[in-house]
Amino acid sequence: MKRTVLGIIIAAIVLYIWGFIYWGFGPYSTMIWKKSTDDVAAGKALQEFFPQNGTYFVPSFDQDQKLVETLYEEGPVAYVHMLSINGRPIMADFSNLIQGFFLNLVVIILIAILLNQVCTSLPGYLDRVKFVALAGLISAIFYDCGDAVWWMLDWSWELYQAFYGFSAWLVIGLILAKFIEPEMKQDSPT
Known part of the structure; x- marks a missing residue:
């Protein structure tokens, strides 16, 4: 149990650092995200037509079907994701970073449980890494590429997110596979 917990803690710290590097220094904000022609005018229009935080789809489906079809065609x-209708500091508050760490920790615990369930079938270190990877x-393709297919979200953005998701699982697998081994099958992290 101690080895599993140690592996989870190390994976959480390393993944947090990897996320900081990937999202802090990545090209998504300058090379992947598109730019409006006028941020001030766009911001005012967004405030006027999307009055609260949340996710909007335009045209909305809760109106006459013929009108929706016409609006779609035209x-x-x-x-649209409205994140902060009244603005916020450019850097989110510190609680966001803490929540992110705990989200990572929960995911790593779940992956450790998954790996623990199958580790007797995965005798080698690389077998366990490949399983988690x-x-x-699969998760990245299903979720992020699914958003590109089903919601027609931008492929470059979705692939950027998918690569992070896959790389996060790989980082977790590289670490947990060292701490969760077949002879430890009875050592569940729960």
Whole structure:
């Protein structure tokens, strides 16, 4: 149990550092996200037409079906996430970082439970790493590529997110596979 807990803690710290590097220094804000032609005017329009925080789909589906079809055909069609209608500091408050760490920790615990359930079938270190990496790849493809397919979100953004998701699972697998081994099967992290 102690080895598993130690592996979870190390994985949580390393993943947090990896996330900081990936999201802090990555090109998404300058190379992947598109820019409006006028941020001030766009911001005012967003405040006027999207009056509260939340996710909007334009045109909305809760109106006459013929009108929705016409609006769809004429465009634009948009998926809008209002994050802070009244603004916020450029850097989110510290609680966001703490919540992110605990989210990572919960996911790592769940992956440790998963790995513990199958580790007797995965005798080698690389077998366990490949198992976790494959699960991460499946998750990234299903979730992020699914958003690109089903919601038509931008492929470059979704692939950027998918790569992070996969790489996070890989980092977790590289670490947990050292701490969760077949002879430890009875050592559950729960």
